[in-house]
Amino acid sequence: MEIRPILSAMLRNKTGAILIALQIALTLAIVCNAMFIIHDRTSKMARDTGMDVNDIFVMTMAAYKPDYNADSAVHANLDLLRSIPGVVDATYSQSVPLSGGGWSDGATTTPDEHPKSTVDMGVYHMDEHALNTLGVKLIEGRDFTHEEISYIDGDKYTTPKLAIVTKAFGEKLWPGQDALGKTFYEGTSGLTVIGVVDTMEGTWSHWEGFERTVIFPTVLESEYMRYLVRALPGQRDEVMKVAEQKLGAAHTGNFVRSIHSLEYYRKSETSNDRAMTVMLSLVTALILAITALGIVGLASFSVRQRTRQIGTRRALGARRIDIVRYFITENWLITTMGVVLGSVMTVALNFWLVQLYDLPHIAWYYIPVGILCLWALGLLAVLGPALKAAAIPPAIATRNV
Amino acid sequence: MLGYYLRLASKSLRRTPVITGLMVLAIGLGIGASMTMITVLHVMSGDPMPGRSATLFYPHLDPLPRDYPDEAGGPADNLSWPDALALLQHAPAVHQAAMSGGSVLVRPARSDLQPFYASGRYTTPGFFTMFGLGFLEGGSWSAADEDSHARVVVLSRSFADKLFGAVSVVGRTVRFGDTDFRVIGVTPGWQPRPMFYTGYSYSMFNGPDGYFLPLHTAQELKFGVDGDTDCWGNANIDSMYSDPRCTWLQLWVELDTPAQVTAYAGFLHDYSAEQLKAGRFQRPPERARLDGLMPWLRAKRLVPADVQLQLWLALGFLAVCLTNIVCLLLAKFLRRRNEISVRRALGASRRDIFLQFSVEAALVGVAGGLLGLVLAQVGLWAVRQRPDAYAHLAHMDVPLLLWTLLLAVGASLLAGIVPAWRASGEPPAALLKSE
Numbered sequence: 001m002e003i004r005p006i007l008s009a010m011l012r013n014k015t016g017a018i019l020i021a022l023q024i025a026l027t028l029a030i031v032c033n034a035m036f037i038i039h040d041r042t043s044k045m046a047r048d049t050g051m052d053v054n055d056i057f058v059m060t061m062a063a064y065k066p067d068y069n070a071d072s073a074v075h076a077n078l079d080l081l082r083s084i085p086g087v088v089d090a091t092y093s094q095s096v097p098l099s100g101g102g103w104s105d106g107a108t109t110t111p112d113e114h115p116k117s118t119v120d121m122g123v124y125h126m127d128e129h130a131l132n133t134l135g136v137k138l139i140e141g142r143d144f145t146h147e148e149i150s151y152i153d154g155d156k157y158t159t160p161k162l163a164i165v166t167k168a169f170g171e172k173l174w175p176g177q178d179a180l181g182k183t184f185y186e187g188t189s190g191l192t193v194i195g196v197v198d199t200m201e202g203t204w205s206h207w208e209g210f211e212r213t214v215i216f217p218t219v220l221e222s223e224y225m226r227y228l229v230r231a232l233p234g235q236r237d238e239v240m241k242v243a244e245q246k247l248g249a250a251h252t253g254n255f256v257r258s259i260h261s262l263e264y265y266r267k268s269e270t271s272n273d274r275a276m277t278v279m280l281s282l283v284t285a286l287i288l289a290i291t292a293l294g295i296v297g298l299a300s301f302s303v304r305q306r307t308r309q310i311g312t313r314r315a316l317g318a319r320r321i322d323i324v325r326y327f328i329t330e331n332w333l334i335t336t337m338g339v340v341l342g343s344v345m346t347v348a349l350n351f352w353l354v355q356l357y358d359l360p361h362i363a364w365y366y367i368p369v370g371i372l373c374l375w376a377l378g379l380l381a382v383l384g385p386a387l388k389a390a391a392i393p394p395a396i397a398t399r400n401v
Numbered sequence: 402m403l404g405y406y407l408r409l410a411s412k413s414l415r416r417t418p419v420i421t422g423l424m425v426l427a428i429g430l431g432i433g434a435s436m437t438m439i440t441v442l443h444v445m446s447g448d449p450m451p452g453r454s455a456t457l458f459y460p461h462l463d464p465l466p467r468d469y470p471d472e473a474g475g476p477a478d479n480l481s482w483p484d485a486l487a488l489l490q491h492a493p494a495v496h497q498a499a500m501s502g503g504s505v506l507v508r509p510a511r512s513d514l515q516p517f518y519a520s521g522r523y524t525t526p527g528f529f530t531m532f533g534l535g536f537l538e539g540g541s542w543s544a545a546d547e548d549s550h551a552r553v554v555v556l557s558r559s560f561a562d563k564l565f566g567a568v569s570v571v572g573r574t575v576r577f578g579d580t581d582f583r584v585i586g587v588t589p590g591w592q593p594r595p596m597f598y599t600g601y602s603y604s605m606f607n608g609p610d611g612y613f614l615p616l617h618t619a620q621e622l623k624f625g626v627d628g629d630t631d632c633w634g635n636a637n638i639d640s641m642y643s644d645p646r647c648t649w650l651q652l653w654v655e656l657d658t659p660a661q662v663t664a665y666a667g668f669l670h671d672y673s674a675e676q677l678k679a680g681r682f683q684r685p686p687e688r689a690r691l692d693g694l695m696p697w698l699r700a701k702r703l704v705p706a707d708v709q710l711q712l713w714l715a716l717g718f719l720a721v722c723l724t725n726i727v728c729l730l731l732a733k734f735l736r737r738r739n740e741i742s743v744r745r746a747l748g749a750s751r752r753d754i755f756l757q758f759s760v761e762a763a764l765v766g767v768a769g770g771l772l773g774l775v776l777a778q779v780g781l782w783a784v785r786q787r788p789d790a791y792a793h794l795a796h797m798d799v800p801l802l803l804w805t806l807l808l809a810v811g812a813s814l815l816a817g818i819v820p821a822w823r824a825s826g827e828p829p830a831a832l833l834k835s836e
Contacts, residue, residue, distance in 0.1 A: 015823065016731055024725040030717045037710075064506055064516040066579050155639055253514055271788045272707050279711055283434065283718050289426050294725040297420055301732035357706045 006330050016298055017334050024338025024374055027291045029345035032370040033198065033353060034280040036362045041273040044206075044334070049266075050166075050199030051097060052135030055088070056230045056262040057240050057399040058096050059247065060341045063223040068253035070221035071151055071316040078127075081227060084242050089132040093228045094125035095203050099265040101177075102203030107173060107214075111188045119173045120209050121165075122202025125218040131164070131197065133230045141180045141195035154222035159189035166200050168211035173330045176310045191216075204270060228262075234259060256401070291374075292381040299327060299385035310389055311396030320390040327386035328379065335378035339371045346370070402753075403760065410761035413737070420733055421765070424726050424813075428769025431715075431722030432809045433776025438712040440777065440801055441784055444794040445606075445704050447606040447788055449593035453533060454694045456495075458654045458662065460488060460669055463688035464645065464681070469633060476631035477688075479600065479648035482620065488652055489525060496531035496655040499525035499616055502599055502627035509564055514811045519560070520627055521612035523619035529555075529588075531655045532598070539571040539586035550618045554582040560611035563585055575612075580622060582614065594794060595703060597694060600651040601628055602701045606790035616650075645681065654691075666691045705789075723816045726765070728821040734758055738827055745829030754825035762817025763810050770809025777805060 050394050061077060063070070074092060095102035103125070106118025124130070127146040139363040141164070148162055163184075170179025170193070183190045191214075202213040231239040240259055248256050303310070310323055350362040414421040448454050462484050465476045480488070485499040501521045508516045528534070529541045542553050554575060561570045561584070569571075573584045595605035596600055604627075620642050632647040641647035656662045664687075673686035749757075777797065784795040797805075 015819065016728060019728045019731065023721055023728065026717065026721045030714070030721065034714065062506070062518065066506065218600065251470075257518065268788050272705075273705055276707055276711070277785050280714065283714055286430055287718055287721050290430070290722055290725050293423055293427075294647065294728050297423060297729050298732055301736060353710070357710055 001327065003333070004221050004325065006333065010124055010330065010333065013302075016302070016336075017124065020295060021227045021338035021341065022300055022336050023291055023294055024335055024378070025342035025345050027287050028339055028342030028367075028370050028374055029349045030287055031373075032346045032366045033349050033362065034284045035370070036350070036366050037300040037359065038277050038280050038284075040360060041277050044129060045270050045277075046203075047205075048199055049201040050134075050136050050197070051201065051262075052230060053262050053266060054099070055135075055233055055236050056133070057236055057243075057259065057264065058093075058262060059227045059229065059243060059259045061227070061247065062242065063254045065253035068223070070153075070223070070225065073252040074219060074221060074225055076250060077225070077227060077254075078129075080130075080246055080250055081229050081243060084246065086232050086239045086242075088230040088232060089129045090227055090229040091126045091129040091133040091139045093130070093226050094218075094220055096226065096228075097124070097203060097262065098201060098205055098269055099203055100205075100269045104202075104204075105186055107169075107184045107186060109173060109184060111185045111190065113188055115187075119169070119212065121169055121212045121214050122204065122207075122209065124140050124202075124213065124215045125220055126215050127217070127219055131195075133228050134200065135230060136197040136200045138164075138195055139198050140178070141193070143195060144215075149217045149219060151219045151221060151226055154220035157218070158222060159186045159191065160216050161191060162194050162216050162217055163191040163367055164197060164215040165193050166193040166211055166213045168199075169214055170196055172209075172212055203265075211392060223254075224257070288377060292377055293379055294331050295331065295381035296384060297333065300388070303327070303385045303389040306389075307392055307396060311393045311394055311398075314394035315397045323390040323392075324386045326372055327382055327389055330370050331378050331382040331386075333374070335375055337342060339374055342374075343367050343371070402756075406757045407764070409757060410764045413733075413761060414764060417733065422618060422727055424729050424765045424771065425655045425768045427722040427725050427771055428766060428813055429776055431719035432770060432773025432805060432812070433780055434715040435712075435719045435778040435786065436797070436801070436805045436808070437780030438708070439713040439804075440797050441708055441791070441795050442704060442712055442780055444594065444796070445708070445791055445802060446699075447594060448695065449595055449597045449698070450532070450694065453655075456655050456657050457531075457694040458656055458665070458693065459692045459697050460652055460654060460665070461493075461688075461690050461692065462669065462673060463684045463685065464648075464676070464684075465555070466633060467683040469519040476629075476633060476648045479629065479631070480650045480652055481645045481648050482643045482650065483645045483760050485650045487672065488669075492654070492672075493664050494654045494660070495657050496527045497652060497663065498525045498527035499650050499652045500528060500598065501616070501619070502604065503612075503614070503674030504625040504627040505612075506770060507564070508576040508578075510574075511564070514564075517610045521560075521614070523616045523624065524613055528613065532593075534588055534591050537587045537589055538569060539584070541586060547615050547617055550621050551615055552580060552582050552618060553585045553615065555586040555588060556584055557588050557609060557611050558591060559590055559609075561716065563611075577614075578622065588613070591826070595698070595791075597698055598653055599628070602703055604628070605701075605703060606794065618655050631760055658781050662691065680830055706734050719812070721778055723812055726813060726816040727819055729825060730758075730762060730765075730817055734820045734824040737824070739826055741827045742829055745827070751825040754818065754827075755821045758821035759814060759817050762813050762821065766810035766813030766819075767806070769813060770806040773809055774802065776830040 078092065081087060103123040104120055105123050106115065106120050108115045108118050118214055121244055127149045131143050150160060163180055173184055174182060179193050179196050181193060182193050185358050199211065200213045201210050204210060229243060244256050244259050346367055353359045354361055405578060431701055432571055450457060461477060462480060464479055464481060464484065489499055501523050503521050504518055506516055507519045525547055526541050541555065542551055546600055556570065565573060566574060570584050570587060574581045575584060590609055592609040596607060597605060599605055621666045623642055628651050630641055630647060630648065630649040632641055634646045636644045636646035641649060654665060656665055669689040669691060673689040676682040677686060681717060744754065781795045781797060785792050
């Protein structure tokens with residue numbers, strides 16, 4: 001196949017070719033970046049949290065009686081919850097996992113009142129039923145005992161002496177060492193690691209430190225108290241109804257302010273990611289469709305415009321396959337111009353997005369994969385018009401069009 | 402002449418229904434996606450107080466220690482109790498009011514209602530006149546009520562309905578926490594978009610306030626504050642309601658003339674200098690400043706990054722659609738060389754040809770704009786299904802409706818320029834000869 005005649009034919013009508021190439025370049029830049037963002041968001045949503053998310057629900061109780069006693073209420077509520085059939089376990093918790101709101105602090109390896117740099121961690125305050133309620137895996141050390149939990153007035157909080165930490169937290173604070181038995185500091189208060197758990201997400205799934213989670217053995221007594229309850233598989237919704245009714249009728253001086261599944265919190269926290277994924281997928285599909293239709297439109301036009309030349313070529317001995325090849329090669333040349341420009345635009349667009357919206361840098365292989373996809377798309381789009389061109393009979397050359 | 406071009410254009414468009422349909426679809430999709438996101442952006446960055454926003458100001462003081470890290474959204478965005486009182490008493494304003502978001506336990510008298518937490522506002526009497534919030538019944542509390550920590554409350558109509566039903570409620574009693582409050586006024590539903598006076602980007606798309614009660618009363622009773630409360634130094638969160646090292650209050654000021662603005666800014670400077678001298682402030686008085694409502698709101702960056710990103714994506718999509726239309730129009734126009742040649746040979750000027758094809762492009766734009774309008778409504782419906790607080794605001798108003806059509810026609814005219822130019826550049830006789 002001679003490329004020279006195709007090129008010189010294209011040069012005589014460059015506006016159309018340049019426009020299609022530009023459209024392909026834009027398409028590549030947008031689609032590559034969109035696919036990359038989609039992948040980033042979906043992998044975030046599909047991440048293993050280390051917890052039994054589907055079976056857990058969250059109850060928030062609020063005080064309403066003047067003689068409300070937080071200490072007796074928390075014990076009464078937890079005893080009640082744990083006695084409900086279908087409940088695996090229940091724990092007090094100061095914050096809701098994966099909900100986007102919680103407690104964070106900085107840790108250091110040496111005591112320092114004004115530390116220069118700290119390892120930030122997500123802090124859960126829970127009781128000795130925490131690990132069993134969350135369903136997280138203890139890989140080293142031990143769980144808290146009942147005696148180690150301090151029940152204190154929320155306004156008189158002081159840092160506890162013990163903590164259970166995630167593997168990820170240990171690795172960040174003491175790289176390459178075993179965290180178990182070590183002491184870390186919050187300011188000048190030291191905490192001894194008595195247990196290490198595998199994966200366990202904190203409350204902020206968008207934060208880079210989402211895996212650096214620690215559990216403090218503290219129950220903060222106040223007018224709001226929150227409980228996490230894990231039900232037997234498949235029984236969560238029934239247990240939620242029973243729990244709401246039982247705690248509401250228990251006369252412990254507080255009422256059920258809200259009750260939601262952990263899935264609910266997770267869903268509302270990831271709803272933006274889902275909306276983004278849907279929007280990006282839709283726009284990607286539409287852009288590809290519009291671009292393909294554009295190629296079909298322009299190719300059909302150029303076939304019709306060159307009907308006589310095609311007839312002449314056929315009359316002079318060109319086979320059908322030669323005609324098809326001509327159009328495919330022409331389209332391939334245009335697409336290639338487009339993707340070369342598009343690769344540069346993809347990187348530029350990504351660079352700009354990274355600057356503005358704190359996105360990660362695009363992985364290099366998105367570009368070659370995108371190029372292959374657009375080559376295939378161009379080929380498919382031009383095939384119809386090219387076959388139509390091949391069907392032009394040689395005799396047309398002798399007629400007036 | 403234009404009528405003739407319109408006839409020619411519609412005839413030509415109908416002759417190639419597939420290409421025409423494709424162009425209308427492309428414009429429609431591009432405009433639909435863009436207008437959906439532009440509408441969302443528009444409702445999130447609108448003027449919450451049309452007609453009043455130019456006279457509303459937010460003062461800043463900086464009582465932080467010298468070595469405290471500077472950050473946007475830090476403690477200095479709000480005021481401490483002593484500073485807010487000082488400004489209320491001595492600063493020269495037309496109207497001003499200090500306020501804080503409130504969350505109280507409401508214990509309804511109706512036996513069929515469980516106790517519940519409700520959000521409202523603790524504020525000073527200037528609030529109602531400054532923001533132009535009227536009353537359906539009763540009125541505000543007086544400055545004397547404020548100073549005497551009166552147990553009075555103003556309810557919004559919908560909140561009153563919830564507690565008492567649709568009856569007159571002035572003079573009735575509501576129980577907040579362990580204290581009884583007498584209802585002295587009822588306001589209509591009032592919700593500026595965004596709820597700028599809450600002070601925090603995360604609460605500006607929340608629902609309206611259910612009640613308003615005197616700030617001094619709430620401060621005395623230590624009612625729950627719904628908003629950021631920041632303390633520094635050795636301040637205890639227990640004493641945040643009066644500690645000068647804890648900020649939790651917002652203050653809004655009405656200033657009608659530039660002279661008043663200058664005077665107020667001068668007061669802030671002098672006050673800061675005084676506090677510095679007294680040793681309470683550590684930072685220079687130049688840190689004090691007075692922001693206008695709209696600049697202050699813009700600095701809050703209410704539009705989430707995801708929404709901005711989606712807007713850019715939609716505009717990128719529109720760009721692809723437009724390039725596509727340029728291609729198709731070019732192909733379509735150049736196919737009609739014969740027609741152009743005949744018209745040119747019969748005396749049509751290049752300008753006429755250019756106009757004729759521009760009309761055709763504009764016609765595609767109108768059809769695409771109408772389709773885009775429908776698609777944008779579908780898109781906005783989808784946005785309203787999102788759980789974000791701003792989502793329910795996503796509606797198109799009449800100006801935006803017109804903008805949609807204008808954008809569609811403008812975009813397709815722009816797309817038509819190159820093709821129409823090329824078409825009008827065809828020499829009159831050359832093509833006739835070649836056939």
